Amino acid sequence: MPAKFIGAHMPTSGGLHKAIRRGKEIGCTAVQVFTSSPQTWHAKPITDEMVENLALALEETGIDPSKTVSHDSYLINLCAPVEEKREQSINGLKNELLRCSQLGIPFVVSHMGAHMSQGEDEGLAKVAEAALWILDDTPDDVTILMETTAGQGSSLNYRFEHLAKILELTKSPERLCICLDTCHIFAAGYDIRTKETYEATFAEFDRLIGCDRIKVIHSNDSKKAFGSRVDRHEHLGEGEIGPIAFQCLVKDPRFENTPIVVETPKAEEMHAENVRRLWEWANA
Ligand SMILES: [Zn+2]
Ligand SMILES: [Zn+2]
Numbered sequence: 001m002p003a004k005f006i007g008a009h010m011p012t013s014g015g016l017h018k019a020i021r022r023g024k025e026i027g028c029t030a031v032q033v034f035t036s037s038p039q040t041w042h043a044k045p046i047t048d049e050m051v052e053n054l055a056l057a058l059e060e061t062g063i064d065p066s067k068t069v070s071h072d073s074y075l076i077n078l079c080a081p082v083e084e085k086r087e088q089s090i091n092g093l094k095n096e097l098l099r100c101s102q103l104g105i106p107f108v109v110s111h112m113g114a115h116m117s118q119g120e121d122e123g124l125a126k127v128a129e130a131a132l133w134i135l136d137d138t139p140d141d142v143t144i145l146m147e148t149t150a151g152q153g154s155s156l157n158y159r160f161e162h163l164a165k166i167l168e169l170t171k172s173p174e175r176l177c178i179c180l181d182t183c184h185i186f187a188a189g190y191d192i193r194t195k196e197t198y199e200a201t202f203a204e205f206d207r208l209i210g211c212d213r214i215k216v217i218h219s220n221d222s223k224k225a226f227g228s229r230v231d232r233h234e235h236l237g238e239g240e241i242g243p244i245a246f247q248c249l250v251k252d253p254r255f256e257n258t259p260i261v262v263e264t265p266k267a268e269e270m271h272a273e274n275v276r277r278l279w280e281w282a283n284a
Contacts, residue, residue: 002282003250005030005067008262008271016050016103017057020068024061026272027279030259032069032109032216035099041075041092046102054103065104067259069145069179069216072096072110079113079126079156089113090130097138107216107259109145109179112166114154123156128169135175145179145215150187150231158188158229164208177213180205181263182245183220183234189227192245202252217260219246219278233264236277243281250282 007028010019016033023031036043058065076093080086096108112131115123131144146166151158157166163178170176182192190204191197205211221239223232237243249255262274 001253001256003252003255003260003278004257005064005259006250006261006275006278006282007031007067007259008267008275009033009071010271011267015053017053020054020057020061020063024063027275029063030067030069030261031063032071032259032261032263033105035070035096035103035105036073038071038074041073041088043095043099046099051103058104066106068105069107069109069259069261070096070100070103070105072108074111076110077113077116078110078130079115079118079123081116081118086126086130090134093130093144094134094138097134097142097144100142101139104141106141107143107145107177107179109147109216109218111149111155111157112146113156115156116154120156120162123154124162124165125169127156128166131166131176132170132173135173140175143175143177143215145177147179147218148181148184148188150181150184151229152231158184160190160205160208167209167213177215178209179216179218180214181218181220182241182249183218183222183239184231186222186226186241186245187224187228187230189229191226192248193226193242194244195248198245198248202254211254214255214258217249217255217258218263219249219260219274220263221246235264235270236262236274246278247281247284250278 007030221234224230
């Protein structure tokens with residue numbers, strides 16, 4: 001069966017409930033949001049009114065709450081070399097999980113960390129340690145999704161081995177899973193441009209981690225070349241990846257029930273079109 005949960009990262013101006021309603025208008029059956037500004041540490045507290053408005057929007061649109069996703073703040077670095085920054089990051093991600101538990105959002109996508117010249121092994125060990133602290137201290141109904149990155153700067157998790165290492169060090173908790181971003185893995189050097197390379201890349205992921213740990217997919221084409229390790233999203237089928245990867249993705253039975261979310265530029269004009277393309281490929 002083709003993908004059933006296709007959507008976009010929706011702007012939240014006017015409230016989280018607005019993101020759900022706008023998402024429905026452009027054909028989303030899954031929606032990703034920021035629950036607060038991703039560029040600041042300060043997050044407005046969740047009020048009962050916000051929780052109620054969101055629940056009502058989900059009910060009225062028929063969007064399944066289990067297909068809603070939050071993306072954490074870009075400031076979070078769980079292996080920051082300055083202890084104060086690391087603590088702030090750990091608390092920041094903890095708070096995001098608490099906020100999502102209140103809101104009924106089951107997944108928080110996180111970039112986890114950048115080692116900043118400490119070296120990858122040290123960075124991965126610190127991220128794993130922090131992830132365990134955060135999971136220990138937060139409700140069971142929210143799962144952290146470690147995002148595959150493009151490997152810009154000293155970002156970790158641009159190799160599947162990095163994610164496998166964190167899972168090994170944490171003993172693979174149920175609440176530590178993966179968000180795979182097509183643009184990021186491609187920029188990091190995993191080819192998905194043809195049916196054969198798509199299958200080979202996912203076979204490699206399956207061997208190292210297990211495709212069943214992928215709980216959300218970010219479906220973005222790439223402005224930058226294969227292996228460039230630069231993260232710039234492009235509209236689906238118009239970038240360096242091209243349409244075949246996305247056609248494979250929405251027909252992949254492993255991801256039939258996985259939220260597949262677009263994070264492409266020009267949300268206002270273009271999200272509707274990118275979501276439409278995914279549905280068209282899914283139903284082709
Ligand atoms: Zn992403
Ligand atoms: Zn990106």
